[in-house]
């Protein structure tokens with residue numbers, strides 16, 4: 001069936017008209033001036049939704065014939081072989097490789113390296129026929145980018161198109177093993193009266209790609225920009241259309257990039273992959289602890305090492321603090337890679353517990369390597385680094401720590417302590433401060449690293465500063 005005929009059937013025969021808020025994706029059967037969900041004015045646009053999607057994009061696959069109910073224990077999972085991305089970090093984030101017929105959305109700030117990641121992956125998969133659809137860059141630009149990367153593939157096809165019809169007919173004709181769309185915001189369906197990049201267009205096109213993926217078993221990657229408020233392509237509604245949502249993040253001024261899974265129908269969402277952006281593309285960082293520590297041999301005040309767990313993996317991070325006398329009336333506070341509210345709370349604990357003069361000090365905190373850390377177990381190292389800088393006393397470089405700090409200065413237990421200790425041990429740390437309750441429940445305490453249990457921050461400081 002031709003695409004146009006399919007469209008006619010879907011849109012003309014079984015369509016319904018709705019109004020959708022272009023800002024948040026709220027639906028309504030009537031036009032409304034002010035969106036009840038996000039309170040924005042004049043955001044409702046008319047939108048035609050196909051009622052049934054069953055007859056869309058026919059492909060000669062077995063998928064369409066599987067309409068009869070199947071017994072759960074008769075469904076074979078053997079077919080669910082995963083495609084090896086030839087990239088350990090990517091495989092891990094996807095939950096062990098790419099699932100055939102899945103649709104993955106990769107979101108991230110502009111310039112973070114989404115196109116580079118997609119192109120590099122396409123080039124690495126030289127055993128698969130990959131169709132790279134670009135609505136943002138010309139074929140020449142892609143070629144130039146590819147020439148910077150160290151991989152080559154005979155099987156990569158580039159299409160610079162933005163209308164969904166043409167794209168689908170290319171996919172039908174080429175029958176690739178993988179489709180990459182860069183970016184979904186540039187693709188549009190001319191039948192819908194809405195500009196490319198609007199929520200109605202993005203939703204419509206994403207749904208069409210999802211149907212295509214399910215029916216043809218061709219997996220797809222959609223690249224999406226992040227809007228100012230941090231959501232992928234605006235509405236959350238896009239995230240529930242696709243199977244997997246990955247976020248590519250990092251600080252543009254640092255070389256490390258993190259690929260995180262936010263939603264994954266085929267794997268865990270706690271996975272994370274770390275890359276380093278170099279002149280010739282993205283390189284996997286297989287041993288994050290090693291690179292994130294600055295490895296300075298001299299002891300300098302204001303740095304403390306934490307054994308953190310992010311994305312299911314332990315790694316050691318360096319927290320750096322600088323405390324100086326406040327010059328202006330209001331002391332300055334700044335935190336990079338760490339929640340500033342949490343830092344303020346920790347400062348208040350310091351004031352209460354060890355008489356840190358909060359009002360007279362500027363405090364700057366930085367997580368080395370441009371990482372953003374959410375793990376509460378880094379609290380102890382943050383508070384120690386601040387105190388170390390304040391007293392100008394260095395923390396010995398063979399000391400590592402993990403512990404959440406509570407409001408009354410108590411050190412609260414953290415999860416997966418064994419893994420944290422093991423990581424510190426692996427990197428040659430000699431002493432490890434841990435919450436007392438974790439220590440008490442430790443099954444077989446390690447003999448290689450000296451464990452220092454602490455119930456309160458004061459006790460931890462005694463271990464650190466004597």
Ligand code: TYD
Nearest residue numbers: 110111112113114115116148278279280281
């Ligand atoms: P890009 O993939 O274009 O970002 P996005 O698609 O997310 O907008 O990446 C752009 C940045 O990456 C750009 O600043 C240049 C840098 N870069 C490298 O450092 N090394 C490389 O090999 C490549 C291709 C890009």
Ligand code: MG
Nearest residue numbers: 114115136182
């Ligand atoms: Mg791009």
